[in-house]
Amino acid sequence: MNVFGSSQYSETNKFISNLEQSIKSFSSKLDKLQNLLEENHKSVQIQEEQIEAIQFTCVQIAEHMTRGEISLQSIKESIEGQAIMSSAILDMQCVLGVNNKYMIKEMSIVDTETWATQHWIFKHSKSMEDNKSRKTNKWLERNYHQLPIEYGDIEYEELGKILNSLKFTRIYIKGEQKKQVLMEYIPHVALINIEDLGCPRLDQICDDETLPCCIFHMKYNPKQCKFYKVFAIRKWFVNNS
Numbered sequence: 132m133n134v135f136g137s138s139q140y141s142e143t144n145k146f147i148s149n150l151e152q153s154i155k156s157f158s159s160k161l162d163k164l165q166n167l168l169e170e171n172h173k174s175v176q177i178q179e180e181q182i183e184a185i186q187f188t189c190v191q192i193a194e195h196m197t198r199g200e201i202s203l204q205s206i207k208e209s210i211e212g213q214a215i216m217s218s219a220i221l222d223m224q225c226v227l228g229v230n231n232k233y234m235i236k237e238m239s240i241v242d243t244e245t246w247a248t249q250h251w252i253f254k255h256s257k258s259m260e261d262n263k264s265r266k267t268n269k270w271l272e273r274n275y276h277q278l279p280i281e282y283g284d285i286e287y288e289e290l291g292k293i294l295n296s297l298k299f300t301r302i303y304i305k306g307e308q309k310k311q312v313l314m315e316y317i318p319h320v321a322l323i324n325i326e327d328l329g330c331p332r333l334d335q336i337c338d339d340e341t342l343p344c345c346i347f348h349m350k351y352n353p354k355q356c357k358f359y360k361v362f363a364i365r366k367w368f369v370n371n372s
């Protein structure tokens with residue numbers, strides 16, 4: 132009995148000792164698990180902070196993009212505004228072709244905003260004349276513009292190309308006949324007869340001695356020059372618009 136009793140006791144102790152070791156081992160595993168959980172928690176926190184930082188950066192980028200879009204919009208509006216505002220004064224000296232057709236001999240254009248200017252004298256080597264137009268043109272040459280029909284810097288056939296290369300959205304011109312001449316070539320441009328805005332006769336506004344004229348006309352009467360006249364019309368336009 133005693134023998135069995137002490138044996139049972141030792142078995143029980145062994146069992147208890149094994150149990151204690153198992154508990155220790157579980158406890159150590161639990162500690163490790165807890166550590167892992169804590170580390171994991173920290174890592175989740177770091178990730179959350181990083182996500183917040185990224186979200187903040189995204190908001191900043193979105194704000195920059197909005198500001199960029201506003202700037203682009205205002206640049207676009209300013210460019211469109213300039214395009215809408217681009218206007219010029221054009222004047223021309225005409226000669227007569229067959230069947231009373233008006234043809235341009237001298238032509239000048241000046242920007243209403245910037246003083247940018249262009250001037251052409253056309254030679255009519257291929258243009259047709261009849262008896263009536265020949266007579267009229269000779270009279271005009273002697274008494275008015277001094278420009279022989281065949282004299283010029285550029286062939287009259289280039290006129291369409293020149294007029295279509297001008298990028299003004301509005302062109303002011305003095306007189307209905309001149310407006311009709313332009314209309315044939317550039318019907319897409321807003322052509323405004325400046326007389327409709329109250330511009331008086333040319334002899335009433337050609338009084339400024341300081342305005343320029345072309346080199347051809349400087350030895351004749353500079354005030355008959357179309358280069359001079361666009362500047363005189365422009366001066367009236369600026370003072371009255």
Ligand SMILES: [Zn+2]
Pocket residue numbers: 237344345346347348355356357358359
């Ligand atoms: Zn001239």
